[in-house]
Amino acid sequence: MPEIRYFFEDFTPGRSFPLVDKLVSAEEIVAFASEFDPQPMHLTEEAGKASILGGLSASGWHTASLFMRMMFDGWLKEAASEGSPGIEFMEWKKPVLAGDRLSGRSTVVESRVSRSRPGIGLVRFLHEVENQKGQVVLRGENPIMIRLRPSQEAPA
Amino acid sequence: MPEIRYFFEDFTPGRSFPLVDKLVSAEEIVAFASEFDPQPMHLTEEAGKASILGGLSASGWHTASLFMRMMFDGWLKEAASEGSPGIEFMEWKKPVLAGDRLSGRSTVVESRVSRSRPGIGLVRFLHEVENQKGQVVLRGENPIMIRLRPSQEAPA
Numbered sequence: 001m002p003e004i005r006y007f008f009e010d011f012t013p014g015r016s017f018p019l020v021d022k023l024v025s026a027e028e029i030v031a032f033a034s035e036f037d038p039q040p041m042h043l044t045e046e047a048g049k050a051s052i053l054g055g056l057s058a059s060g061w062h063t064a065s066l067f068m069r070m071m072f073d074g075w076l077k078e079a080a081s082e083g084s085p086g087i088e089f090m091e092w093k094k095p096v097l098a099g100d101r102l103s104g105r106s107t108v109v110e111s112r113v114s115r116s117r118p119g120i121g122l123v124r125f126l127h128e129v130e131n132q133k134g135q136v137v138l139r140g141e142n143p144i145m146i147r148l149r150p151s152q153e154a155p156a
Numbered sequence: 157m158p159e160i161r162y163f164f165e166d167f168t169p170g171r172s173f174p175l176v177d178k179l180v181s182a183e184e185i186v187a188f189a190s191e192f193d194p195q196p197m198h199l200t201e202e203a204g205k206a207s208i209l210g211g212l213s214a215s216g217w218h219t220a221s222l223f224m225r226m227m228f229d230g231w232l233k234e235a236a237s238e239g240s241p242g243i244e245f246m247e248w249k250k251p252v253l254a255g256d257r258l259s260g261r262s263t264v265v266e267s268r269v270s271r272s273r274p275g276i277g278l279v280r281f282l283h284e285v286e287n288q289k290g291q292v293v294l295r296g297e298n299p300i301m302i303r304l305r306p307s308q309e310a311p312a
Binding site for chain 2 (some may be wrong): 041089
């Protein structure tokens with residue numbers, strides 16, 4: 001595992017952390033949908049074209065899971081994360097089509113120390129994922145629990 | 157694909173539709189996490205025990221994706237669904253541990269005909285997933301777009 005360098009204190013409101021880019025293939029769209037969301041528009045180009053999505057499109061849960069990995073590789077792997085209690089909202093704004101290249105960022109909306117868990121803070125992020133045309137495809141907010149910096153590691 | 161038997165008109169507020177049960181294995185928890193959410197508590201029993209989750213636990217995105225499949229097999233495959241614009245909220249209430257058996261239901265909260273898309277209705281569901289102890293592990297609401305019953309299929 002990579003070294004932890006981001007603690008609660010580093011997540012100040014307004015600060016943005018980039019997600020890692022991700023190219024989405026038809027094969028992975030179909031593989032995810034076959035396991036978790038076998039609605040026709042996620043399985044074949046023909047059914048996607050016949051739907052309001054307009055083509056073979058990733059399940060929204062696949063897009064959300066891809067976002068999670070883009071966030072992990074982008075910054076979360078270096079953060080003192082203790083996971084998350086949930087999602088405040090998530091919008092699937094545009095279809096994610098085979099061949100799309102996704103990018104994005106997580107921006108700190110607010111942060112506070114937990115009242116119930118000593119040493120833990122709650123940081124609420126706005127996450128935005130865009131395609132190669134600059135269109136936002138996924139947008140949502142969720143709180144992540146992040147450990148406070150241990151006192152011996154306090155900045156000078 | 158199975159025959160469509162549920163149209164917008166069938167989703168009346170208060171009506172519940174059961175999800176199909178799902179037994180969650182350690183292997184699938186690790187496989188999903190390796191691809192989408194490689195935080196330590198989702199990869200090994202040891203790291204899970206050391207975390208606030210208390211054991212090897214499914215990624216919240218995995219639980220959400222499992223819920224999607226439980227919903228598809230439970231009722232969505234027989235519904236005239238056109239997908240969903242997003243999630244209004246989702247709470248990961250308890251860890252989902254290897255060996256858990258999940259069950260649950262989707263309950264109609266409200267429904268309305270779309271103003272912008274002719275022939276489509278928006279149905280807002282409360283989804284609840286429980287483990288074998290009856291503890292709610294996942295809870296959330298989201299709107300699903302569902303086609304109105306074609307006039308030739310109107311009930312007598």
